[in-house]
Amino acid sequence: MSTSPASDADLRPLRADAERNRLKIIAAARELFAERGLDVSMDDVAAHAGVGVGTVYRRFDNRDELIIGVFTEHLKGVAGRTRDALDDPDPWAAVVDLLTWFCSVIAEDRGLAAIMMRIDHSHPDIEAVKSDLTGQMEEVFARAKSAGVLRPDVASTDFFSIFTMISAVADVTRPVVPGAWRRYLELLLRAIHADPAHDVLTTPPLTDDQIRAIQQARAAS
Template sequence: MRADAARNRRRIVVAARELFAERGLDVTLDDVAAHAGVGVGTVYRRFANRDELVEAVFVDHIREVTERIESDIADVGPWDALALLLNAVGEFVADDRGLATLLTSVDHSAPVLEEAKQAVSRLVEGVYGRAREAGVIRDELVETDFFGIVCMISAISEATESVAPGAWRRYMELLLDGIRADGPRVPLAVPALTAEQIQELDSRKHVRH
């Protein structure tokens, strides 16, 4: 892609991200073009429809989250890396409701998402693997539990942010305390979600929207 085309594409994605965060997904490509300061034809040359633009914005979110977390955990121990990972995801979801909207609206089977999702998976696997090997998390905790943790934090953030901004952090602290290896624990009565179940949930979300 030529440099000017790449710059225009970036302007379009940034503009769409701002509009999605402010107004939800109920915006048109014309709206995005106006906000980006480019012609409508420029937007349509880069993105055939709104779904393609939504996917591009979601990929941009994923890369930003991944890069920030990788930088934050570079020089910390296994437990601190896990806590930083979960808190960073919580911050992104809580501070930018556009991300939460995209998370439940994008087609998670879209090929354009695969590379970004694999990068996230590798990050989670690495942090989880270090924590497990160091013995700082409960034996019952598995990688797919992180999906549930993120969903819980997203839900409590959405429910409380208008009246108690940042309240999600209290529940993150409770969750972190619950997954530590040390201290007395109540046995987990329900098994963790499987990867197949999470994939099915993602598919249902896309169908609803």
């Protein structure tokens, strides 16, 4: 039997509903991962998303697939932000805005930081997004080098280490001095600038008392 135009139209809202549910599940999972870490059950995710657990399993076979889904959506957000950076007429401002945004996401979302260290980055869904994203990010940095504002010896792979360092600093300082990581991002940005400024850092240094409190909180965790 041939399919009528009316029955085709009936299918479209179902596909849209399925995509809305998928994004709702991913958003709920990301919130729970940020609050509790990655050891969250599919039942917990379903409850937080306001859908049945069967709906979660129709979109994702298991938690590992859900984690892949969360990270893939994050990379799509990074790709959008990178396109915005390429539209910025100021090459250095583009680098600063992109790195600051990305570091703020990593610093404030513990679940995402954990995912980055645990996930299989060779997964086809991730590689599909990364293929375009990597080229866009390299273009942002190449443009800054051509403008003489980014050190010529900085490699694109250096930014993985910058994100990792900022994530580690944010993790240990968050309970006592939230946002302290911004000072160290400022220092790193000056380190990669071809002609760094010498004005005063905008984020204050940690005090001895704060460091002791951080150490005590870390020892008690």
